[in-house]
Amino acid sequence: MLLEGQEGMSAVNTDELAQAVREAERRVLKIQTKLHRWACDDPRRRFDDLFNLVADAGFLLVAWDRVRGNKGARTAGVDGRTPRSVVAEQGVEDFLDELRAQAVFAYLSYYTWRTVWRWLRRKHRRSSRKELRSRYCGGAWWPASQDRELCNPEKVGTTRYRDRGSIMPPPWPTIEEDRQAA
Numbered sequence: 001m002l003l004e005g006q007e008g009m010s011a012v013n014t015d016e017l018a019q020a021v022r023e024a025e026r027r028v029l030k031i032q033t034k035l036h037r038w039a040c041d042d043p044r045r046r047f048d049d050l051f052n053l054v055a056d057a058g059f060l061l062v063a064w065d066r067v068r069g070n071k072g073a074r075t076a077g078v079d080g081r082t083p084r085s086v087v088a089e090q091g092v093e094d095f096l097d098e099l100r101a102q103a104v105f106a107y108l109s110y111y112t113w114r115t116v117w118r119w120l121r122r123k124h125r126r127s128s129r130k131e132l133r134s135r136y137c138g139g140a141w142w143p144a145s146q147d148r149e150l151c152n153p154e155k156v157g158t159t160r161y162r163d164r165g166s167i168m169p170p171p172w173p174t175i176e177e178d179r180q181a182a
Contacts, residue, residue, distance in 0.1 A: 017092065020061060021061055021062065021065045023058075024057075024058035024059075024061045024062050025062050025065075027058050028058055028059055028062045031053065035047065051103075051107050054103055055100050055103045055104055055107070057096065057100065060096045060099060060100060061096065064083075064092060064095075064096060067083060068083040101158055105153045105154045105156060105158075106154050108153035108154070109152055109153045109154035109155075112150065112151070112152070112153060113141070113142065113143075113150075116143050116150060117132075117143075120132050120136055120143075
């Protein structure tokens with residue numbers, strides 16, 4: 001049975017992941033071609049904001065497809081996992097969503113560090129990097145004092161819940177609980 005607007009389509013179920021990969025590959029190739037053309041036209045051009053491409057779902061899907069198709073795909077990576085084990089244990093979508101979240105938090109961490117570090121360098125122009133690290137970072141690179149540390153977004157834990165429904169109570173009080181408390 002075909003629905004309205006699906007007249008030209010096959011009634012057979014197709015592999016949605018393969019279709020998504022093909023569409024993502026076309027889009028990624030288009031963006032790569034555009035970036036290449038811009039770089040050739042102006043060799044001094046700077047591409048400042050490429051992070052949105054790194055965390056893009058299409059780019060991650062194409063990268064996943066290439067890694068899965070490599071000769072070494074049966075060998076575990078530095079995390080001890082093979083593409084086959086990722087598919088079996090977690091699923092591709094969940095894995096890529098987690099990877100994207102990690103990339104976003106890593107970028108936020110870098111942005112936070114860079115902003116604070118630039119502020120310190122502007123404020124203390126005569127101090128060397130070593131002196132600034134010693135004074136404001138305790139000898140390390142992340143700004144901290146004896147009792148406080150700058151929030152590191154990369155260390156924030158994230159948990160995804162598929163179906164909250166009635167399984168998990170909401171974190172805020174319900175209207176009934178507010179009435180009982182009053």
